[in-house]
């Protein structure tokens with residue numbers, strides 16, 4: 162993987178902050194876009210745009226082609242058996258809500274248990290808590306080990322043996338720099354007949370993710386975390402499950418036959434779950450982003466990001482009073498830390514003055530960060546265009562912040 | 568404008584060695600405040616006797632701006648009537664938004680440039696909002 166050549170393809174790297182080069186280490190929140198995605202989207206608007214599946218005319222055909230070809234790209238990226246298993250949503254959050262409202266409302270009843278983990282993003286936490294309260298189900302959480310180094314897999318096995326209806330878990334959390342053993346967790350769940358939902362917002366597009374190999378039943382991801390535009394993401398579900406699910410939103414495109422006086426007959430997946438005009442432009446951009454990532458190579462991207470995170474965390478540990486959450490060895494590009502005597506918000510503000518974009522706060526995982534004893538922390542997250550020199554700059558700026566604030 | 572002008576020496580001193588920081592025994596009123604954007608969390612405890620504030624202390628974990636603001640605030644409101652505190656809170660919020668702090672005690676006016684940093688306004692105002700909320704919340708929930 163040739164980082165200088167990759168960097169040339171990212172126009173945002175030309176930006177300056179107070180005459181400093183911009184260093185973007187907020188990739189876990191959202192990623193930047195390469196030139197070819199930007200150009201693909203403007204070309205699409207110039208000569209291919211119309212609504213999809215609706216016109217007999219040239220532009221509608223072009224738009225439908227682009228939209229459906231993006232669906233094939235997503236299916237290929239995660240190794241779905243069939244592209245009809247890919248449902249476009251606004252992102253991961255909407256995908257979770259879709260499953261909660263359709264599969265969840267149909268299958269989760271009073272007294273049932275939904276199993277989550279303590280390291281969930283609010284997106285894979287609040288929808289299930291809401292459903293559980295509404296129908297009178299219970300939520301249990303697979304606990305984390307001390308300092309969030311991993312899930313407690315023994316307790317996970319015990320909780321799964323109690324046969325919850327659903328096990329929803331995050332593949333790569335946005336805070337702890339680890340990867341959960343998805344394949345093992347899904348095997349344990351499958352042995353008990355438990356349906357599994359995997360939040361893959363931080364893994365798809367950052368590493369190889371193969372739903373057949375992992376063996377989950379549902380997966381959710383977002384384009385904006387993988388060099389694609391915001392406003393689109395996907396739900397993947399096994400076709401047997403999707404076939405039994407009621408629609409999510411009602412309206413145009415999702416219906417086969419509608420009447421004044423009889424219930425409508427709905428279409429099959431994916432149309433059944435894509436009511437209304439979908440994010441067409443965004444799909445065109447996402448398709449191009451996936452082609453780009455696969456050309457660079459997902460394994461290359463993963464090892465580059467994790468190597469930078471490991472380098473950063475080794476060097477961060479040398480700063481006195483700095484505490485890193487999660488395991489010693491990083492499996493993803495994420496490093497979340499707190500600094501004694503320096504609040505995360507001040508760190509991020511100070512860093513921004515020097516061109517460095519860091520995330521401060523609770524990272525949409527309030528219960529987790531509270532349990533780790535740090536309501537606010539800082540996060541540096543690396544992706545394919547980051548460099549070792551940027552790790553150097555991170556360390557220098559944090560050292561400066563320590564002497565300024567302490 | 569750079570960060571040195573935001574984090575003036577006075578403010579840094581107040582945040583590094585906050586005044587009135589720590590728990591209070593026999594508080595009559597209390598409230599928690601938090602800023603979901605950046606994770607500031609403060610708890611405020613008050614002693615209100617005969618319609619005026621005889622003591623105010625805070626605890627929690629907050630950024631330098633929020634800590635300095637809470638520090639200055641707790642120092643300033645002691646001994647004031649509840650009505651005077653409400654007026655001060657109103658004037659402070661006005662200053663944080665617009666930069667004009669006429670009528671505020673000079674010590675508090677060190678925060679008058681906060682309006683130039685819109686993402687930090689909430690940090691400076693949080694202690695005052697928490698104070699107003701605490702004045703409405705008697706300990707023991709009577």
Ligand SMILES: Cc1ncc(COP(=O)(O)O)c(C=O)c1O
Pocket residue numbers: 189190251252253254255282284285331333334335360362363383394525
């Ligand atoms: C682990 C995880 N899950 C879910 C989400 C939500 O994704 P989105 O905001 O794209 O719906 C995010 C991103 O913020 C995430 O990091």
